[in-house]
Amino acid sequence: MKHDVIIIGGGVSGTALLYTLSKYTNLKNIGLIEKYSDYGLVNSSPRMNSQTLHFGDIETNYTIEKAKKVKRYADMVKNYLEHEKEVNGDEGLFLKVPKMVLAVGKDQVKTLRDRYPSFGQLFPGLKMIGREEIGKIEPRILEGRDPGQELLALVTEDGYTVDFRKLSHSFAENARILNPGISIYLSTRVEKITRTGNNFLIKTDKGDYEAEAVIVTAGSHSLKFAKSLGYGKSYSILSMAGSFYTGPKVLNGKVYTMQIPKLPFAAVHGDPEVNNEFITRFGPTAKPIFFLERYNYSTFWEYWKTFGFGIRPLLSILKISSDKVIFNYLLKNVVYDLPWIGKRAFLKEIKKIVPKIKLEEIKFAKRVGGTRPQIINNETKKLELGEAKILGEKTIFNITPSPGASTCLGNAFEDTVKVMEFLSNRFTFDTIRYERDLVEPDLVPADNNVINPLIDFQH
Numbered sequence: 001m002k003h004d005v006i007i008i009g010g011g012v013s014g015t016a017l018l019y020t021l022s023k024y025t026n027l028k029n030i031g032l033i034e035k036y037s038d039y040g041l042v043n044s045s046p047r048m049n050s051q052t053l054h055f056g057d058i059e060t061n062y063t064i065e066k067a068k069k070v071k072r073y074a075d076m077v078k079n080y081l082e083h084e085k086e087v088n089g090d091e092g093l094f095l096k097v098p099k100m101v102l103a104v105g106k107d108q109v110k111t112l113r114d115r116y117p118s119f120g121q122l123f124p125g126l127k128m129i130g131r132e133e134i135g136k137i138e139p140r141i142l143e144g145r146d147p148g149q150e151l152l153a154l155v156t157e158d159g160y161t162v163d164f165r166k167l168s169h170s171f172a173e174n175a176r177i178l179n180p181g182i183s184i185y186l187s188t189r190v191e192k193i194t195r196t197g198n199n200f201l202i203k204t205d206k207g208d209y210e211a212e213a214v215i216v217t218a219g220s221h222s223l224k225f226a227k228s229l230g231y232g233k234s235y236s237i238l239s240m241a242g243s244f245y246t247g248p249k250v251l252n253g254k255v256y257t258m259q260i261p262k263l264p265f266a267a268v269h270g271d272p273e274v275n276n277e278f279i280t281r282f283g284p285t286a287k288p289i290f291f292l293e294r295y296n297y298s299t300f301w302e303y304w305k306t307f308g309f310g311i312r313p314l315l316s317i318l319k320i321s322s323d324k325v326i327f328n329y330l331l332k333n334v335v336y337d338l339p340w341i342g343k344r345a346f347l348k349e350i351k352k353i354v355p356k357i358k359l360e361e362i363k364f365a366k367r368v369g370g371t372r373p374q375i376i377n378n379e380t381k382k383l384e385l386g387e388a389k390i391l392g393e394k395t396i397f398n399i400t401p402s403p404g405a406s407t408c409l410g411n412a413f414e415d416t417v418k419v420m421e422f423l424s425n426r427f428t429f430d431t432i433r434y435e436r437d438l439v440e441p442d443l444v445p446a447d448n449n450v451i452n453p454l455i456d457f458q459h
């Protein structure tokens with residue numbers, strides 16, 4: 001079977017691209033291949049991630065530039081969600097709750113206060129509040145807390161808790177309605193991609209497919225496919241599993257803590273569960289594992305193949321973990337997953353948000369929490385922050401740690417522009433309609449230019 005374009009991976013990234021191509025281009029012959037029997041069962045599942053639509057307002061390790069890009073992309077998802085709700089009613093795609101980042105102690109309070117002028121301008125809904133107002137929104141933050149402790153928070157009403165698996169379904173279903181000709185191959189595992197002249201041959205366990213362009217949105221597996229075609233050789237993956245602890249409803253909304261600037265992982269936060277707001281989830285932890293997919297032990301070998309066997313990735317790991325802040329952080333996080341001691345150690349982190357929470361109130365959430373494919377750049381021997389996009393000849397590979405679910409439509413926008421180029425502009429992308437439907441007017445760039453991908457190279 002031959003397609004103009006094939007998307008590999010049916011998580012929120014792949015289905016967002018399927019939707020964008022189906023709704024905003026006149027391309028018809030599209031295929032999507034997913035190895036599991038349904039969409040969004042890996043990192044996009046609500047069991048696997050923190051369900052937050054990240055805008056960059058309360059993530060204190062984002063620079064203002066990073067926040068601008070993430071906001072633009074998260075706004076697209078917000079606009080899609082709100083439109084779906086308006087048209088179809090509440091389908092359980094999202095919950096809207098208050099969201100805040102909490103600074104505790106003199107140093108954190110100063111850092112947060114200093115961020116407010118620029119971030120408050122970018123996010124007009126963001127308010128800076130003190131102890132009394134914090135207590136009105138989240139009484140359990142104050143209960144049992146030392147009255148002398150300095151507190152400050154940035155708070156917004158735009159706390160979107162999203163079921164990204166349901167969102168994947170919504171994208172795929174809408175794509176099917178708009179373009180009944182698309183081919184979806186579920187329960188079909190891609191084994192190999194090879195070049196055959198101007199096309200790609202995609203070998204799967206159900207037979208072969210051909211495509212002129214291939215977009216890989218297979219999470220950490222994307223780097224494995226990139227390397228097999230000769231791209232992304234200087235990258236490795238640090239697979240950072242995140243676990244959660246759950247407790248009763250002790251918070252009304254999302255409460256984030258201040259992030260450690262050096263770390264590309266979200267600091268511990270408390271969030272209402274999207275499908276049951278009477279449960280509060282705390283986490284995620286961040287523990288390195290040697291699998292591309294959490295709970296899928298057959299991905300052990302694939303992990304090492306993707307990591308690379310040379311000396312350079314090892315030197316990168318040594319350099320990264322020789323940083324005292326990173327080393328201590330990783331060590332602490334390994335402990336959090338251990339039985340008995342883990343719960344007691346993690347309770348201290350939760351108490352930074354809810355001081356009076358009791359040990360008996362929380363429990364380790366079994367088989368909850370996926371793994372984030374953090375990119376190691378073996379040239380700089382550093383961890384990269386956020387998602388990576390590797391651009392090849394008529395092919396793109398998307399590697400999506402957090403906030404990859406929040407930026408799914410923005411990434412789809414970038415990829416759609418490229419797909420048009422790959423197919424020699426035989427088809428058209430209605431960017432004006434896309435921007436009118438999904439982009440907040442104040443941030444539409446005057447020239448409709450694509451914002452640069454984080455990693456964009458060819459070799």
Ligand SMILES: Cc1cc2nc3c(=O)[nH]c(=O)nc-3n(C[C@H](O)[C@H](O)[C@H](O)COP(=O)(O)OP(=O)(O)OC[C@H]3O[C@@H](n4cnc5c(N)ncnc54)[C@H](O)[C@@H]3O)c2cc1C
Pocket residue numbers: 008009010011012013014033034035036039040041042043044045048049050051052053054164188189190191217218219220221241242243284369370371372398400401402403404405406407
């Ligand atoms: C602990 C944790 C917390 C997170 N919190 C947030 C958050 O709050 N907000 C946020 O925006 N992001 C968050 N993320 C990140 C977010 O979950 C991911 O960025 C997002 O789900 C990635 O979507 P995806 O479609 O790219 O990947 P996935 O959802 O992993 O989908 C990839 C798909 O590719 C398929 N696939 C893989 N290999 C093959 C193959 N050989 N053949 C066919 N199909 C294949 C897989 O089966 C899978 O369905 C978090 C991640 C973790 C682990």
